[in-house]
Amino acid sequence: MSESAAHTLIDILLDWGVRQVFTCPGSTEAPFLDASVDRPELDVCLTTHELTAVTMADGYARFAGGVPAVAYLHTNVGLVNGLGGMYAAQLGRAPVVVLNGLKAGVIQSRRGFTAPPDVGALAAGYAKWSWQAQRAEHLAQDLSRALQTATNGPPGPVWLGLPEDLVAAPASAVAPAPARSRRVAPGAPDPEQVTAAAAALAVARSPLLVAGADLVRENAVDLLVSLAEQLGARVVNEDRRSFERSAFPTGHPRYAGFYTERLPAVREADVVAFLGARCFHEFEAGSIAAPAAGVTLIHSNADPAEIGKTHGADITLTGDHRLILDRLMAALPAGHRPHPALPAPPAVTADPEPAGPLRVPEVAGALAATVDRRTRIVADATTSNAALFAHLPQEVPGQVITTSSGALGWGMGAALGVSVAKPSDRVVAVVGDGSFQFGAPALWVAARRRLPVTFLMINNGSYAAVAAALRRYGRRAVESGHYPGKDIAGPDFAAISAGYGVPAERVTSGPELARALDAAGDADGPRFIEVLTDPGDLGP
Template identity: 55%
Template sequence: MNARTGADAVLEVLLAWGVRRVFICPGSTEAAFLDATVRHPDFEVVLTTHESVTVAMADGHARATGEPAVAYLHTHLGLVNGLAHLDAARMARSPVVVLNGLKAASIQARGGFTALPATGELARPFVKRAWQSLTTAGLPEDVTQALRAATAEPSGPVWLGLAQDLMETVCPVAVPDPARHRVSARTAPDPERLREAAELLRSAERPVLVAGAEVGRHGAQRELVALAERLGAPVCNEDRRGFERPGFPADHPLHAGGYSAQNPAVAGADVLVFLGCRCFVEFEPSPEPPVPPCCRVIHSHVDPSELAKLQGTDVALVADESLVAAGLLDLLGDARAPARPPVPSVHTEPPTPSEHTEPPAPATVHQVAAALAEVVDDRTTVFEDATTSEPALLRALPLNSVDALFTTASGSLGWGMGAALGYQLGAPERRVLAVVGDGVFQFGPQALWVAARHRIPVLFVVINNRSYAAVAAALRRYGGTAARVGSYPGKDISGVDIAAVARGFGLPARRLDRAHELPAAVKELGALDGPALIEVLTDPDDLGAAPR
């Protein structure tokens, strides 16, 4: 029983790579691994009660640290439960390593209990690499290769199947040296293509820059700000369908809101520079082109498959965005920015609510967003997972740094519940708010147990309109019988006292129906040493501005 097993070898590889915790929803196939963790008290087992939370926590943790995070799932059943949020990790290029406990090889071959042939094929569309270990001796190398693949650019999730019999067998093979397997190189842009981009910008009269999620992931915001100031060019954040985090500070005078072809800054552009953007994430067929006619396009991305995928480009740059921006700055020289008209205003906000002017309950989403903006400071990170509230939140919240807000373009509801917890563990110096819708909450309430058990101090703010408003909005756009008679099947999800549910999981919780009460409640519950929840009731008939 004291012999070094395959499970010990797996754990030793993780520790050698600096992985100090695992997010796990275990079953019997994970017994050998769990037993090995008892022999390593410096390794933390973060127990979850649903695999969707497991994967989302690993995703959030990877976004906080930029390092690999491990989600350990139980057979094909646990994998299937985690796939929706694995898609969020895929789109964010999070280095999530999914270790999947599988039944012994002999049982797999005979269709035993919770055994499925080729389990890795379930994960393959969502990961960079899928492999099932074949021998106990191969476990150290296989785990090493999974970590290497997850962290090498373009980074992203990987899947590794670990059969129960291999994990329980003696393993004499040493741990490979991580320093010889980790690939930390950054991709530099092709010099000739970079010169072409600089020439386009030098001759442009109305250039506009667009900051994608990769600007934040590669830490390129400082270079982007310098480039914008050198050009005197307005900067938009990526369009909402691809938006995952801010790439340009919203309080900068050159900030021009979110990208769309109708944005006044974009509509007048003659050169558009997409830095680390997906061009574009389509939601519904649209007759309108996403780029103004006759506009020249420069597009950079670390993943060449993103370039010219839907939108043609004049100059394509395969590179890390910080190196692209720095290279353009060098080529443009010290010339001062030409005089350009002020950045057009792209939106107007409703007045901030006050105790004396606020209309009767229920609160509106705009009021809730404005109230939250009062208590979000530069040390706060918001995980936003509120479908129809998202436009109001993105306009109102002070998105001045790359870690001010995270969201997902995957559409997998419930992601924000677990991702906020994983992020808080990876960035304990940050104050984390999980702002989610009531529909989202019903996809991920298991996260509350995890928060309470591990005392993770995330404050959940649930915007409760008691409906799937996006469904009703789709029916309204469809313009059929439902829209004509004002009856929307699939909309009403009322009847849940979310604050009471949170208290049942052991969290302090409050239920509000007035937005002006929110700042005080955030300050009160946010000061507690542990997680808490605030439920804010809003208008069920507010269908939002931009459904998914």
Template identity: 50%
Template sequence: MTGPGRSGGRAVLETLLAWGVRRVFTCPGSTEAAFLDATLDHPDFEVVLTPHESIAVSAADGYARVTGEPAVAYLHTHVGLANGLGHLNAARLARSPVVVLNGLKPTLLQSHQGFTCIPDTGRLAEPYVRSQWQSLRTEEIPEDLNRAFRLALTEPAGPTWVGLSQDLMNGTCTTPVPDPGRFRPRARTAPDPDLVREAAGLLASAASPLLVAGAEVARHGAVGELIALAERLGVPVVNEDRRTYERPGFPTSHPNYAGLYAANRPMVRDSDVIVFAGCRCFTEFEVPRGSDVPEGARTVHIHSDAAEIGNIYGVDVGIVADERLALSALLAGLPEGDLAARAGRVAEARAEYEADPGPLPPETEGVENVAAVAAALAEQVGENTTVVGDATTTGAILLRRLPQDPPHQYYTTSSGSLGWAMGAALGIKLGRPEREVVAVLGDGAFQFGPQGLWVAARYQIPVTYVVINNESYAAVAAALRRYGGTAVERGDFPGKDLSGIDVSALARGYGVFGQRIHSAGELGEAMAKARAQQGPALIEIMTDPDYLGP
């Protein structure tokens, strides 16, 4: 795919097309002119314009997560890159193959530190990407992009960054586009047979084993293997700790499912062998008061990224491998005989899980309870519904009550970058157009990405946003509560009050159908109205401003 005398911008587009990329999420400026001009000759290529870079990055992340294919976010100079870094971190944690193209000012201006120029822009992206490289010659652009796509897909997968200066993009490129078929990674790491035998022996002899499902199980298509292992052993399975939860690795509808991993749960404390499959062990939110692994428990950690194994806690058996291959080998390596005789442990674990309702907010007269909202939402989630979660205060309640069956029923982020769902939901819907997509956000998270509503309206992407509005940054007040100082004594929490915003009116201002409700009982009718729209919709439900979370 060469074009004699074609511009660097056209070479970029040809490389994207060769890799099967048919859309780009962008908030462009002057440095992207050559690329944007080239797209006019390819009407089948979609330029998805976003009014803010955070939406471009999160939309690309959502698309890449549900398709497993590279998605492109095209940003403008270091100022645009800086706006997208928070959600680029979310893509990093989810090992999402997002390729960030970054338009830069001409090299002469860069050397003079001209307008929107800083030394070595790629260093901004470096902590969040697998590779960062600024193209040095127009003739090398196809190869540089090809390398970025290859590395984004190579395990451990993750985002990559390529800087493209304006003079190179305007220059002439005669270099052919490399054939992606010869560079697309197809390798999977097989487990060490000796380690598999050791792990199988631990499981076979354990009195009270436990399986923990991480996001990588779903990403690598290993859910079926984990289900088969759980049923063969007759053991309970929990999804990974809430602090690292990105997507379910085990279906919540399965009878062996027993909730989320937490070190203080009785069933976790009583386990003598724990298999962490595709989990990050662990992400600490505050200084830990104790170990996240029960004392005396033998541990097996399976992960495709060797750096994750033994990251904080030592393990007895660490298996670096593709989770699907490792779980298949582990299942095949179990000894013959009735290993499911421990079915009583499944029943006990399930009973413990069902007896614990999870966080229960106090009932307050005149305001809606978020647990009731979560229950009402659960009734609206069908097999074909994908929920995109971004609600800090109510996150634990939603995870306890909403169904989450892999691979596509639930997505969230553990990055702490608020507003991620506003763009991610759009990318997920574009990647899986056959699914209903419902994004559930807190009002605080919504404020970090309302520009996503413009994108939804502009391209008529039928996503339903449900904003749980407690008119506060409750997480800030919760931190002050944990601190236990003057704020608690006075009942006055600086940085909490977020009242006075009519989210549904904002939605209508962006051209999106919006409605405000005050009761969980109204949600069913509101969802019916949202589903009747040809395009996007937003439902705002008012809840207790004094509830600070569990």
């Protein structure tokens, strides 16, 4: 039997180093699934929801060393379910290729079943590049272009629509060699801007460096540590609203916490360098004030469109961050004396357990006690993330990852993708009870594949973020004490997890939690721990 274009697509993926395709398929994917029988080197990872497929690809891509990840979705209905995951991948600059099986062209033209016009327009706002294949003989080049665009910097998700009749057609195209389409290295920074930045940092009374996720993506965290030591500068992570992955060791004496206007290191700074970070990423209108008068703002980012877009910047840098940081250090004046050593920040510890429901800082403290350098934390607990970030050690680049997309359900699938990419690491997904209800289908994948992920669910029985927003709004809900849209209490999540085939337990005390975490760390498959916490804790 002759091979189809689907065989060619799989061969291209294998040539690019892709070994998994995360999919929730339908009938339009039949040609691809059928061809995969002849290509056992490709692992078709079945999921039961499109959000799980895309978030698994996102989590995998963040730790796959530049190899793109692939999700295969089903027509318009599957794409819509996966868009929240695409948005998270876009913000996380994860090289995710979303293949979208579409109905045959003749059905599309007649608006047949699941064939609305211009499906690609749904994805366009979340993709670096979107394209619907037009001819079978062009499929190979279309897929090669998608893989190249996803991985070339700054990386990010792309969308490629694949009509079923084209994928089923006889193979007729030869793909470009991957070596001719590999990632193009980012350029060098503007030397005049490097000189200006080095001069400003050298004379600063209290310089502050903000460690961004680009430094992890571009393997430049070690140079940030060296720059901080050479300058004697304090270092903070990005504001928690834009924080996406840990980029500076929290145990280092120069580490000062997370960027917030209330932090002493921020209030005292006269030069602030946002390095590889998003700068003043707004959550609500007017929520981020402009820098104080007299503060020099330096901003570097892999994407020039990110630089200075909210409050502007005095000095701007773009390009490869290893080059940026190396040249900044080389440009510091000869004989520069670093600022005096800072006292070590006080250790963050949980308060003694009160009589009553567990609080999130206690949960974070218990988890922190089990974290070592081979532990990866995927945080998707919305209002609990601040306490997690404050307590969890982050000594390895990317040890803690999260999303600022607001797409609930991201963390459960992403944790599975991280586990596939880093099979020797322990992965813990910290999720809220609200997020769980979006991401629960990931449990089926965890059980089916026996992925050793610990799901730690913080159950406060509420959409605490909604109640916190009403509290900030400060009107009738606060006056009456009634918060519409908050109460989601009721489900027995441990029982639901067990129903999926993931061993689970519900805990209500600190000792129970410590014991459950220890047991989960020794398990050879997934585990689920539901922690009942204070329903009145609405977070910061």
